[in-house]
Amino acid sequence: xxxxxxxxxxxxxxxxxxxxxxxxxxxxxxxxxxxxxxxxxxxxxxxxxxxxxxxxxxxxxxxxxxxxxxxxxxxxxxxxxxxxxxxxxxxxxxxxxxxxxxxxxxxxxxxxxxxxxxxxxxxxxxxxxxxxxxxxxxxxxxxxxxxxxxxxxxxxxxxxxxxxxxxxxxxxxxxxxxxxxxxxxxxxxxxxxxxxxxxxxxxxxxxxxxxxxxxxxxxxxxxxxxxxxxxxxxxxxxxxxxxxxxxxxxxxxxxxxxxxxxx
Amino acid sequence: xxxxxxxxxxxxxxxxxxxxxxxxxxxxxxxxxxxxxxxxxxxxxxxxxxxxxxxxxxxxxxxxxxxxxxxxxxxxxxxxxxxxxxxxxxxxxxxxxxxxxxxxxxxxxxxxxxxxxxxxxxxxxxxxxxxxxxxxxxxxxxxxxxxxxxxxxxxxxxxxxxxxxxxxxxxxxxxxxxxxxxxxxxxxxxxxxxxxxxxx
Numbered sequence: 001x002x003x004x005x006x007x008x009x010x011x012x013x014x015x016x017x018x019x020x021x022x023x024x025x026x027x028x029x030x031x032x033x034x035x036x037x038x039x040x041x042x043x044x045x046x047x048x049x050x051x052x053x054x055x056x057x058x059x060x061x062x063x064x065x066x067x068x069x070x071x072x073x074x075x076x077x078x079x080x081x082x083x084x085x086x087x088x089x090x091x092x093x094x095x096x097x098x099x100x101x102x103x104x105x106x107x108x109x110x111x112x113x114x115x116x117x118x119x120x121x122x123x124x125x126x127x128x129x130x131x132x133x134x135x136x137x138x139x140x141x142x143x144x145x146x147x148x149x150x151x152x153x154x155x156x157x158x159x160x161x162x163x164x165x166x167x168x169x170x171x172x173x174x175x176x177x178x179x180x181x182x183x184x185x186x187x188x189x190x191x192x193x194x195x196x197x198x199x200x201x202x203x204x205x206x207x208x209x210x211x212x213x214x215x216x217x218x219x220x221x222x223x224x225x226x227x228x229x230x231x232x233x234x235x236x237x238x239x240x241x242x243x244x245x246x247x248x249x250x251x252x253x254x255x256x257x258x259x260x261x262x263x
Numbered sequence: 264x265x266x267x268x269x270x271x272x273x274x275x276x277x278x279x280x281x282x283x284x285x286x287x288x289x290x291x292x293x294x295x296x297x298x299x300x301x302x303x304x305x306x307x308x309x310x311x312x313x314x315x316x317x318x319x320x321x322x323x324x325x326x327x328x329x330x331x332x333x334x335x336x337x338x339x340x341x342x343x344x345x346x347x348x349x350x351x352x353x354x355x356x357x358x359x360x361x362x363x364x365x366x367x368x369x370x371x372x373x374x375x376x377x378x379x380x381x382x383x384x385x386x387x388x389x390x391x392x393x394x395x396x397x398x399x400x401x402x403x404x405x406x407x408x409x410x411x412x413x414x415x416x417x418x419x420x421x422x423x424x425x426x427x428x429x430x431x432x433x434x435x436x437x438x439x440x441x442x443x444x445x446x447x448x449x450x451x452x453x454x455x456x457x458x459x460x461x462x463x
Binding site for chain 2: 031032036038039044050053054056057058059060061062063064065068070071075103104105106116117118120126127128131144180182186187188189192193195212213219221222243244245247
């Protein structure tokens, strides 16, 4: 007889979790240096006054860091994964589906986790008081979506392909078309907010968000793949994009070793 | 091993996708015993940051988490989510309604617990604290900080994370101040009085 978890959720991911040990015997999450953009990146001018100037202090992964909010079905409505619905009519633009899996760095699916997205409309205009460039709003498009991954970590959205839009960071600056993604994983440490791009976008070369990622191979991990097998005939083009969150530390902490006398 | 997905900024239009109507209520609205944790986010020029989002994560007053990866087991407390989320307003202000957390077990047998108050082999307690993420336009990656409490001086003095910060004026940036309805925790992204941020 399997033991039920107290919260009654996600027992499958517990198989290798330490059970019955001292409360201090927690594992951490592997750090991923070199993957993320620096906070100080002069090419993106708004970082100038918004990056810490003192070095960051290392925060060990203790209980607050290896736990986190497990947000699920209670955060979403039945139509939240379909950004083309919920209005009087259909939005303008190329209908697409965006789907993939949320994984951790060990290739393990992250099931039942909240995925939030927001984006511009097909012309590149956000429904936001701060966006007033001369491109019309679409009365049938708000640009916000939410879903929860299934037991295998899969998610899927239906939306329209967002347009590129101009901004004032540098001369003739345009953001490549993108969809903002927000992910929680299972731990405070795994929290990630990022952007998904489309293959072959001609605007990458001048985009400081894109260029701020130090490793060119890591940049490519933000680009979805056109997926003809999932493209629905006479309905919607499909883009597939997997998201990889940080994985668990493979070695136990020194302080944990001292406590282990039963395994 | 799979390489991880890089972070990108939330950008200026984060308000479309991230705020929730009940986001600021880590403790259900109207539930008794709650405190308001309030603050302002300012930039390196001292100007308020109107396009930031604060997220908080914490233990309950008994130091427990509603999470199966806590080896002590998950504990759910009615009306308490432990997670708060609030965008800043035009003056850079944010607020989260929550319960003051209890002390949480820390590392045992680590260097941090080698002091007189950390008997070897037993976990040293961490002082009550709240983990905070700061997202904003102009930040390509979130920053992480921690809120400690002004009425926990003794516990704060023993806390392994807080006491790992040598300079008293830096430690002070992590301790909230008491207010009429709770606590105040201002976040200075840069410059004088810059908040201590963590590499998590």
